[in-house]
Amino acid sequence: QSDIPETNVDVLIIGAGPAGLMAAASFAHLTAIPSASPLSVRIIDKRSTKIFSGQADGLQCRSLEIFDSLGFADRAWKEANHMIEICMWNPDATGIIQRSDRIPDTIVGLSRFQQIVLQQGRIERFFLDNIQKYSGGAIKVERAILPTSLQIGEERVKVTVRKLTEEEATPPQATTGSKSDATDGLFRSNLVGDDYEDKNITDAKGEEEEVINAKFVIGCDGARSWTRRTLGPEFELQGEATDFIWGVMDIIPLTDFPDIRMRCAIHSANDGSLMVIPRENRLVRLYIQLKEVTPDASGRADRSKITPELIFGAAQKILRPYKIDYEYCDWWTAYQIGQRISPSFSHPSNKVFLAGDAVHTHSPKAGQGMNVSMQDSFNLAWKVGLIAKGICHPRILDTYQSERRRVAQDLIEFDHKFSRLFSGRPAKDVMDAEGVSMAEFKDAFLKGNLFASGLSVDYGPSSLVVKSGDPGELGDRSDRSRNLEGVRRITVEEFEVKQSLAKGLPVGMRFNSFKVLNQACARPWHFQERLKADGRFRIVLFAGDILDQAQKQRVEVFCDKLSSSNGFMRRATPEGAKIDSVIEVLTIHSARRTETELLRDFPDILHPFDPHTGWDYNKVFVDDESYHEGFGDAYKNYGVDKEKGCVVAVRPDQYVGWIGELEDFEQLQEYFEGIFLV
Ligand code: FAD
Missing domain, CATH: 3.50.50.60 (FAD/NAD(P)-binding domain)
Incomplete structure (x- = not known):
């Protein structure tokens, strides 16, 4: 002893x-x-x-x-x-x-x-x-x-x-x-x-x-x-x-x-x-x-x-x-x-x-x-x-x-x-x-x-990055195949279609930054400033033109699935914890800021309510002109369609892990189920 x-x-x-x-x-x-x-x-x-x-x-x-x-x-x-x-x-x-x-x-x-x-x-x-x-x-x-x-x-x-x-x-x-x-x-x-x-x-x-x-x-x-x-x-x-x-x-x-x-x-x-x-x-x-x-x-x-x-x-x-x-x-x-x-x-x-x-x-x-x-x-x-x-x-x-x-x-x-x-x-x-x-x-x-510059780093496909290509290696060891577990198999053609939804956000690379405005207070932010290294994954919803009725409906359908009690967001979040405590949803839309209203036009899950602190005013952003800091032109720079938008999953270290349409909810769910103990 x-x-x-x-x-x-x-x-x-x-x-x-x-x-x-x-x-x-x-x-x-x-x-x-x-x-x-x-x-x-x-x-x-x-x-x-x-x-x-x-x-x-x-x-x-x-x-x-x-x-x-x-x-x-x-x-x-x-x-x-x-x-x-x-x-x-x-x-x-x-x-x-x-x-x-x-x-x-x-x-x-x-x-x-x-x-x-x-x-x-x-x-x-x-x-x-x-x-x-x-x-x-x-x-x-x-x-x-x-x-x-x-x-x-x-x-x-x-x-x-x-x-x-x-x-x-x-x-x-x-x-x-x-x-x-x-x-x-x-x-x-x-x-x-x-x-x-x-x-x-x-x-x-x-x-x-x-x-x-x-x-x-x-x-x-x-x-x-x-x-x-x-x-x-x-x-x-x-x-x-x-x-x-x-x-x-x-x-x-x-x-x-x-x-x-x-x-x-x-x-x-x-x-x-x-x-x-x-x-x-x-x-x-x-x-x-x-x-x-x-x-x-x-x-x-x-x-x-x-x-x-x-x-x-x-x-x-x-x-x-x-x-x-x-x-x-x-x-x-x-x-x-x-x-x-x-x-x-x-x-x-x-x-x-x-x-x-x-x-x-x-x-x-x-x-x-x-x-x-x-x-x-x-x-x-x-x-x-x-x-x-x-x-x-x-x-x-x-x-x-x-x-x-x-x-x-x-x-x-x-x-x-x-x-x-x-x-x-x-x-x-x-x-x-x-x-x-x-x-x-x-x-x-x-x-x-x-x-x-460190900005050319491009991570290969894995359980965290959904893309085609070479998954990398684990070194010269007998268990070399381990890292293939959980790798989402996706063909080159499928990947090209997904990547074309946001050409300026290459999957496997860090989320680039352009200026957007806070919908609630009009303050300009470099979007990357909102991606804090606090261990949370993020879903960036490019909501597109939210004033268009058909598009608004697509956003609502997506958000209903996100909020559902058997959806991955709820299941990944420990019981009793806030809904954004392990996966946070951030939105960038492309309609005019002055014609849209946070509480009227955006489903609750995009700005969750807390009985002690009220609505969350820091999650919805708009790609619009600022008073003092110009126009970030984020949709154009990220290569995202201004009408239809898309959805991007971002890792806690700011690397892009998955891209899909608003209708690809099941694939997004599969991505997170491969990562979280849901
Ligand atoms: P280190 O900075 O080496 O930190 C290792 C730490 O571990 C140290 O604090 C050490 O005390 C501690 N440690 C070591 N052994 C033990 C142990 N057994 N138990 C407990 N603690 C231990 N990079 C540049 O970019 N530009 C330069 O000009 C440059 N010049 C350099 C000059 C020298 C002499 C050296 C040594 C490095 C230089 N580097 C330079 C490289 C740069 O400093 C390193 O790449 C960087 O510090 C690596 O960080 P690290 O934390 O991996 O290792």
Whole structure:
């Protein structure tokens, strides 16, 4: 009989970097979903503090949309530097760098947000505040806690953890020797060996132990993930490293280079490449190719040779004839370019999952690491939460691997191509086969911009996404066919008919945003603002021209079925809970706002009545002109017929899951019956 204390929780998150914090925040937002007992979530990290400088800084459009659905995009938007234009600098005929091109940083019209840059530590701060606010203090990061063993049982996963001493929980850092007292990020870089960071833990004495019995464990513990290693060799990252070594410095520059406040991709004739990322607080991040450092026979570069002086010397050479110097350096590091991915993101038991750097690593220049990592756990957390609350069918967990591994694979391929084009020497002319064509580089940059925005993610068919095509895979495992359970079979022809009802809302992609007006108060909203990440599915009813009698009748028939006591909405909603507590119906109609009345023209289920708070005035919207913010032209932009409308089912993470006519109620019901424990 052991006297180690034991605790039961629904979810244990290991690691409080961007992926772990996104998971914790997503769970905190599920508090409004009814359940017999509140969701219990713990999040542990072996470090004594969050990070304060360095590491990731780029926030892509999709991440900002997600932050907005959690309620803190405004903080990031205000504090960050906004990336508006990219300048390409290449050598001219005499070998001197010159500006050769300008392109917009974010493709115009893609999202209501554009790419911004802000230090990772600030983003972690926003998450911590958001988690505190939405969980009412119930979820907080427990620091200086190290997991030491993990066993997957029938019911629960048993994780033993140990409290670390302050000394153990603070990583050793090399002295910088730089002009300023900059933080050195080398200790977390991929240039150090696997066990370097844990060296001081192995010898240390902290003894206090606890056993945490969790229904689900999510490993968000970074590139050297303990969780991944504990799950076994079949989870090991696979991929390759290159010989390209790059340095990173966050400095306040003193320079005559004209584009220092623009994002720049600079290829010098012979001294390597450099990327300029203008940052908040006068900082500029430089990514600098280090031609002087190459990996040894073991494949790893000697990191003792890498100093801020060496990195900065390389930058000065690349930027010649322009001059650059600095007095203040905030952070610096170096890394070796490589792309690696785990064959599996989830244990076959569907009780342990891996997210973020724990399952995919690549070079940071495309600014993807933090974004894709957060989007992994954003995809996973609502699924785990709704299952732990007994609301959804466990089969939806299979979609985590089939959806996110494909995204990671695309990222690895993109990074492979992009980083090689960036690190290559520019071709002198068309005959120079070893050099990189700058036209090809620009083309890759332009195509990469769509990918890098996070908005090209397109999930395959599954129990959550009704479309034709390849359902994705579960990795190289014997139970590969599991994710086919619950996949709605639909032919290419059937799918084309459904998709044609809303061409601007591709099934499997995130619900795009256009402005609509609240029917009750005329206030303009970006429609996506109404799709909060609170764990609820949504049915978006494009009601069409509600003033047309035939159309009004179609809407009424649809709503009667929705409200019926044996319909899926009632059956999916726990007894005693409000009708919109797990599936919310939002309406956009296309008649004139001033000629329609909320209570007269729209059935009750579209604006449910509560005896304490009255009618719900925030669910019916109109595609009409606003007084002050123009016309969103939502029906046209979503590609929906203004007379007849259509119905769209949206997942809690804003991805489109199903499209149909108002008469396709049975198919809609089938979709939800495959997801909910009705
Ligand atoms: P991490 O941020 O690594 O978080 C993992 C967390 O788990 C950490 O808090 C860690 O303390 C904790 N942890 C680790 N092991 C354990 C354990 N055994 N038990 C408990 N807790 C544990 N991305 C960019 O986009 N641009 C950049 O310029 C950039 N530069 C980078 C420079 C460096 C040196 C590094 C390391 C990364 C850089 N990245 C960059 C990548 C980016 O920081 C990551 O992609 C992102 O942080 C991934 O988030 P994550 O939560 O998956 O992992």
